[in-house]
Amino acid sequence: MNQVKLGLWGPAVSEICFGSLAISPLQGRVTAAQGTEVLKYALEQGIDWIDTAEIYGNYTQIAQATRNHPQARIVSKSYAVTAEEMRKSLEKARSELNRDVLDFFLLHEQESALTLKGHSGAWEELLRAKEKGLVRWIGISTHAVEGVRAGALQPGLDVIHPILNHQGLGIIDGSLEDMLSALSFASEIGIGVYAMKVFGGGHLSQDPQKAMDFIKKISSVQAMALGMSSQDEVDYDLLLVSGQEIPGNLREKVKHKPRKLYIADWCVGCGRCQEACPQNALHVEKIAVVDQEACVLCGYCGRVCPHFCLKIV
Template sequence: MNQVKLGSWGPLVSEICFGSLAISPLQGRVTEAQGVDVLKYALERGINWIDTAEIYDNYGQIAQAVKNYPQVRIISKSYAVTEQDLRKSLEKARSELNRDVLDFFLLHEQESALTLKGHSRAWEELLRAKEKGLVRWIGISTHAVDGVRAGALQPGLDVIHPIINYQGLGIIDGTLDDMLQALSFAAEIGVGIYAMKVFGGGHLSQDPQKAIDFIKKVPGIQAMALGMSSPDEVDYNLLLVSGQEVPQALREKVKHKPRKLYIADWCEGCGRCQEACPQNALHIEKTAVVDQEACVLCGYCGRVCPHFCLKIV
């Protein structure tokens, strides 16, 4: 597994980061035990860092998988706004991941300088946690061009996790070219960058090699988070990223099926899913209705549904 340096002052990590959303309760593709097995398999194959978030609700699953892999680095994220929120999020992660020191901790889904200003107290607490040695590297995740630009200028920021793919799917405030320019700016000042939604939430999975090759050619992007929910998917992605030929038998096993957000007929139209959707892909017409083209299958809507109406299938 190719090792890359994450930014000018970050650690050496594998080119692929294991995106654990795919094995989390948010997406429900596998059981907790199956997810642990897949993650262990990926670690055995050389992937040495894992992306998660407080909202994924899978710290215990990851802790089981990394028990015998103390060198594996973990990234988590939080929507914390206040100092108290951030401290609570950090302690939850440290406790449930069984880590005295967290490798990475990010503020989740920051959209602009205004969003970061609204989270300034949480950021200041994150800086203090870094100074105390509780966290090694800090940063943000974002679906926005302005989020990348503002994040790059944020005091003490080490890493940005942006949405990026060859069609620009999921970018909420600009074009693909705008995002590429923002990423170039961040990279020039040494920020570590690892890509999210490389396959556009499944919309680009019919030509996965094109999707991977695009990311690998973007200057400044050092690595990418890829969601995997089976050993075959791990092998498949490792071959894609390394540029090796994928055997036809493996292609058939992993054939990317189109997935979509399913909304059950008992939906009451409360609107919580609409509020939680970062892509504005949901609206209410008595019940929730999804724009499948805009949806990137993040699963955040299902997390807030009080009646379990939404699921990625």
């Protein structure tokens, strides 16, 4: 597995980061036990870091999978706004991941300088945690060009996790060119960058090599998080990122099946999912309605539905 340096201050990590959303309860593609086995297999194949978030609800799953892989690095993220909320998020992660020191911790889904200002209490707590040695590297995740630009200038920030793919799907402001320009600036000043939604939430999965090659050619991006929910998908992605030929039988096993967001008919139209959607892919008529082209299958809407109406199928 090719190793890359994550920015000027970050560690050397594998070119692929295991995106654990795909094995989490938030997406429900596999059971917790199945997901743990997939993650263990990925670690055995040389993938040495894992992306998660507090809302994924899979800290204990990751702790179990990494029990025999203490060298594996873990990235987590939190929506914490205040210092107190961030302290609770950090302690929850340390306790449930069974880690005295957290490798990476990010503010989740920052959109601009304004949202970062609104989360200043949480950011200051991250800085304090870093000074105390409780967290090694800190940063943000974002679906926005302005999030990247503001994050790059945030004091003490080490890493940015942006949405990025060759069609610019999921970027909530600006164009793909704007995003590439912002990432170039971040990289030039030493920020580590690892991309998310390389396959556009499945919309670009019909030509995965094109999607992969696009990311690999961007000098300002060092790595990428890929969601994998089977051992075959791990094997497939490792061959894909290395540029090796993928056997026909493996290609058939991993044939990307179209997925979509399903909304059950008992939806009451409360609108909570619409408020939670970072892509503005949901609106309410009598019930919630999804724009499948805009949806990137993050599953964040499902976590706020009080009636469990939303599911990725």
